Amino acid sequence: MRVSVFSTKPYDRSFLTAANESGEHDLVFLEPRLTPQTARLAEGSDAVCAFVNDDLSAPVLDQLAEVGVKVVALRAAGFNNVDVAAARRLNLTVVRVPEYSPHAVAEHTVGLILALNRRIHRAYNRVREHNFALTGLLGFDLHGRTVGIVGTGRIGVCVAQIMRGFGCRVLASDPQHNDAATAAGAEYVPLERLLAESDIVTLHCPLTPDTRHLIDNDRIKLLREGVMLINTGRGSLVDTRAVIDGLKSGQIGYLGLDVYEEETDLFFEDLSDRVLGDDEFARLTTFPNVLITGHQAFFTSDGLHSIATTTVANLAAVERAGPDGVTGPNRVC
Numbered sequence: 001m002r003v004s005v006f007s008t009k010p011y012d013r014s015f016l017t018a019a020n021e022s023g024e025h026d027l028v029f030l031e032p033r034l035t036p037q038t039a040r041l042a043e044g045s046d047a048v049c050a051f052v053n054d055d056l057s058a059p060v061l062d063q064l065a066e067v068g069v070k071v072v073a074l075r076a077a078g079f080n081n082v083d084v085a086a087a088r089r090l091n092l093t094v095v096r097v098p099e100y101s102p103h104a105v106a107e108h109t110v111g112l113i114l115a116l117n118r119r120i121h122r123a124y125n126r127v128r129e130h131n132f133a134l135t136g137l138l139g140f141d142l143h144g145r146t147v148g149i150v151g152t153g154r155i156g157v158c159v160a161q162i163m164r165g166f167g168c169r170v171l172a173s174d175p176q177h178n179d180a181a182t183a184a185g186a187e188y189v190p191l192e193r194l195l196a197e198s199d200i201v202t203l204h205c206p207l208t209p210d211t212r213h214l215i216d217n218d219r220i221k222l223l224r225e226g227v228m229l230i231n232t233g234r235g236s237l238v239d240t241r242a243v244i245d246g247l248k249s250g251q252i253g254y255l256g257l258d259v260y261e262e263e264t265d266l267f268f269e270d271l272s273d274r275v276l277g278d279d280e281f282a283r284l285t286t287f288p289n290v291l292i293t294g295h296q297a298f299f300t301s302d303g304l305h306s307i308a309t310t311t312v313a314n315l316a317a318v319e320r321a322g323p324d325g326v327t328g329p330n331r332v333c
Contacts, residue, residue: 001025003049004049005027006041006054016075025316025319056072061086099306100303100306118139144167149171151205152178161185201223201228216242220251256290258295259295266281
C-alpha cells in the first residue's frame, strides 16, 4: 500500500520506517500538514497517515477521495479533526491508535503538577542567574490533597494510580464509570462536586461537542480559589479567554497545559525567530504560574514505537482484509 505521511518530523520517519521494516508499505514522507492546499500531494497513494493537527474536514476528504485515497490512518487516539460523516459518505476507512502509551501522558501530567507546585521552571532560571533566593518558590505537600480527574480512560486511570501513590484523595468524573479507576482508589462524583472539592483538576476526556469548553467561565466559578488546572487532553476542553480571566482573578492559581485551543499553527514548529500573532497564547506566557509544553506528553520512545507499530498494523489489516480487517476501537469508520 502506498501511503502519504503528512506532518512528518524526523522521529516520525525513524519510527515508522522501523515499524515497516518488511517493506510491506511504500511510505511517502511529506513535511507539510494536511490542509485543503496540500491534500493533492496524496495523489497516487492508497492511504494517508495523519497527525493531530492535520485537517481532515469534508473539503479535504473530498479531495483525498478524488485522487484515489481509500484509507485514513491516524497516528493518534483522538479523531476530533476528522469529519466522520463525510468519511462515511465517501466510503473512506478511518483507523486510529486508541492506546499507545497511557503512562507517557499520565507521567507528563504529573510532571506538570510537580513542576508547577514546586516552581521548578522558575527555580531553574533563577539558579542559572546565580539567584538562590527561595522567596516566591513556596509549594505545598501533595500528600493529603484532593485531585480531580475528568475522564477515566486508561490515561486517567494511570494518573489516579500515581496520585494515590503520593497519598492524594482522588475524585473522578466520567459518564462511563471504569472499574479500574475505582480499583485504583478513585471516587466517582458529579463534575460540579469534583470541581468544588479538588485542589488539582486534570483533564483526560476526549474532545466532543459536549466537552468543548468544558472549563468555561461558569465552571471556573465552581473551582476552589487558587486551584491547579492541568490539561493534557485536547486544547479546546478549556475556554482560553475564561482561563486567562481566572488567572487574573486568582481563582486559578496554577495552570499547566500541554495542549492549546489554537495550537495548529504553533506546536511542532520552531517559531523562535518570529513574532507570534496569537495574543492569547502570548498573554498566557506572561503569567509566572503558567507552564506550557508543546504537545509533548505522548513523546516517549515507548509511545512513538507503539504509535508506529499500531499504525502500520492497521494499514496491513485493511490491505489484507478490507475495511473489516480493522475492528474494535482501532476503527473509526
